[in-house]
Amino acid sequence: MAPRWKGRTAEAKALADPMSKIVSDLQSSLLQSDAHASLSGSNALLPVEPQHAEILTRACFGRPIITADKVNQWFQLSLEEAFYLSHHLGCLKITHHQGTTCTIAELWQYMKSKIANFPHYYKAYSYLRTKNWVVRPGSQYGVDFVAYRHHPSLVHSEYAVIVLSGVDGRLMVWSDLYCTIRLCGSVAKTLLVLTVNKNGHGTVSPTALDGYSVEERSIRRWSAEQNREDPVAAANGTKYDI
Amino acid sequence: MAPRWKGRTAEAKALADPMSKIVSDLQSSLLQSDAHASLSGSNALLPVEPQHAEILTRACFGRPIITADKVNQWFQLSLEEAFYLSHHLGCLKITHHQGTTCTIAELWQYMKSKIANFPHYYKAYSYLRTKNWVVRPGSQYGVDFVAYRHHPSLVHSEYAVIVLSGVDGRLMVWSDLYCTIRLCGSVAKTLLVLTVNKNGHGTVSPTALDGYSVEERSIRRWSAEQNREDPVAAANGTKYDI
Numbered sequence: 001m002a003p004r005w006k007g008r009t010a011e012a013k014a015l016a017d018p019m020s021k022i023v024s025d026l027q028s029s030l031l032q033s034d035a036h037a038s039l040s041g042s043n044a045l046l047p048v049e050p051q052h053a054e055i056l057t058r059a060c061f062g063r064p065i066i067t068a069d070k071v072n073q074w075f076q077l078s079l080e081e082a083f084y085l086s087h088h089l090g091c092l093k094i095t096h097h098q099g100t101t102c103t104i105a106e107l108w109q110y111m112k113s114k115i116a117n118f119p120h121y122y123k124a125y126s127y128l129r130t131k132n133w134v135v136r137p138g139s140q141y142g143v144d145f146v147a148y149r150h151h152p153s154l155v156h157s158e159y160a161v162i163v164l165s166g167v168d169g170r171l172m173v174w175s176d177l178y179c180t181i182r183l184c185g186s187v188a189k190t191l192l193v194l195t196v197n198k199n200g201h202g203t204v205s206p207t208a209l210d211g212y213s214v215e216e217r218s219i220r221r222w223s224a225e226q227n228r229e230d231p232v233a234a235a236n237g238t239k240y241d242i
Numbered sequence: 243m244a245p246r247w248k249g250r251t252a253e254a255k256a257l258a259d260p261m262s263k264i265v266s267d268l269q270s271s272l273l274q275s276d277a278h279a280s281l282s283g284s285n286a287l288l289p290v291e292p293q294h295a296e297i298l299t300r301a302c303f304g305r306p307i308i309t310a311d312k313v314n315q316w317f318q319l320s321l322e323e324a325f326y327l328s329h330h331l332g333c334l335k336i337t338h339h340q341g342t343t344c345t346i347a348e349l350w351q352y353m354k355s356k357i358a359n360f361p362h363y364y365k366a367y368s369y370l371r372t373k374n375w376v377v378r379p380g381s382q383y384g385v386d387f388v389a390y391r392h393h394p395s396l397v398h399s400e401y402a403v404i405v406l407s408g409v410d411g412r413l414m415v416w417s418d419l420y421c422t423i424r425l426c427g428s429v430a431k432t433l434l435v436l437t438v439n440k441n442g443h444g445t446v447s448p449t450a451l452d453g454y455s456v457e458e459r460s461i462r463r464w465s466a467e468q469n470r471e472d473p474v475a476a477a478n479g480t481k482y483d484i
Binding site: 182 | 380381382383384385386404410411412414415417418419420421422423424425428429
């Protein structure tokens with residue numbers, strides 16, 4: 001399925017302004033200002049200056065929290081986003097409630113305590129992000145993430161992503177798979193199943209992540225009528241009696 | 243969600259011709275002709291006279307098998323349908339390949355050997371059928387059944403039905419539930435979850451079915467915007483900053 005750009009100029013705009021460059025700008029910008037976010041339940045809250053708000057929005061990390069306060073602005077980051085900025089890009093410090101900065105090991109423990117399968121979800125998230133996909137939550141479609149080729153203002157999301165890690169997740173029964181494929185089709189997305197294998201590495205520290213592997217599978221409906229060997233019959237929609 | 247009738251006169255037609263009467267006519271017709279179906283994998287095949295084909299179609303049992311043979315017609319029944327006609331309505335005999343008629347006990351064993359959860363699915367199927375719902379396969383939507391208020395030519399299906407029996411089925415994780423509800427919403431159906439409890443009765447013989455209970459739950463998306471206490475604000479779609 002080809003990417004569905006929003007408007008005629010969107011593709012050219014995206015090409016002229018690659019996501020890798022935007023994320024790299026975000027990294028410099030946060031490093032320069034020594035950015036600190038604080039943990040709050042299953043999110044991290046980042047107080048931002050207007051220039052940070054703009055680059056966070058362009059890079060599609062977190063979402064602005066709308067308050068009546070016009071002076072102080074906050075961005076709410078998911079735990080995957082916070083860990084990616086902190087651990088992978090190394091441009092964000094994260095603090096406890098008490099104001100002390102967490103070590104990466106403390107942060108990893110916190111993430112795992114909030115989301116049981118955090119190592120798997122994070123591996124999938126970072127896997128797509130390092131390939132310059134924009135990754136956003138997929139709960140609206142009942143999947144783990146949705147992936148965009150560029151900023152959501154320029155293009156519709158192409159993939160509905162499900163992360164499989166073990167035995168207690170999605171797609172364990174056929175009807176669940178049918179349901180997911182039907183929904184993905186009706187919202188013009190391709191179902192991308194990422195199976196994260198720990199390969200014997202544990203979840204004790206985030207260094208284990210390097211040993212994890214990710215298998216990609218894209219799943220789509222196959223229609224006999226649309227896949228005939230004889231293209232004329234296919235075009236005419238000829239049906240054969242059985 | 244109100245039933246979606248197909249055309250203006252459909253509701254009146256349905257009222258004038260209740261499904262209970264149609265099924266009762268089917269029962270008489272099959273009894274009178276001493277109908278025999280034969281087991282074939284996960285289906286039963288019923289050779290039919292033209293008048294049977296007509297009443298089976300009206301009652302929405304099975305589907306015609308289209309062949310080049312204009313003289314002999316066959317209907318393919320699902321195992322739930324075959325067992326309902328045979329055991330509940332008592333109007334269909336079912337034979338093995340060898341041509342000998344199965345006893346109900348043999349039939350029950352056969353059904354269970356083909357579909358692991360047959361007792362649960364059949365309980366759900368017969369539960370809806372005895373309430374005069376037309377029940378058809380739901381695999382197109384990734385559910386177990388779809389239920390129609392009357393014949394599908396008169397009305398769209400109202401419910402997407404999932405049968406829950408134990409620990410290894412659908413709706414075990416939140417994302418699966420979100421996905422299913424989103425799909426049901428987009429195809430204008432209500433998700434009906436039927437939880438079948440065996441209440442300590444086994445699956446040894448079909449008489450155990452009487453001891454099973456069925457819990458109904460219909461699940462729909464709840465939108466804060468559409469459920470405001472203040473109807474004026476709701477109508478205007480007013481949004482409050484948090």
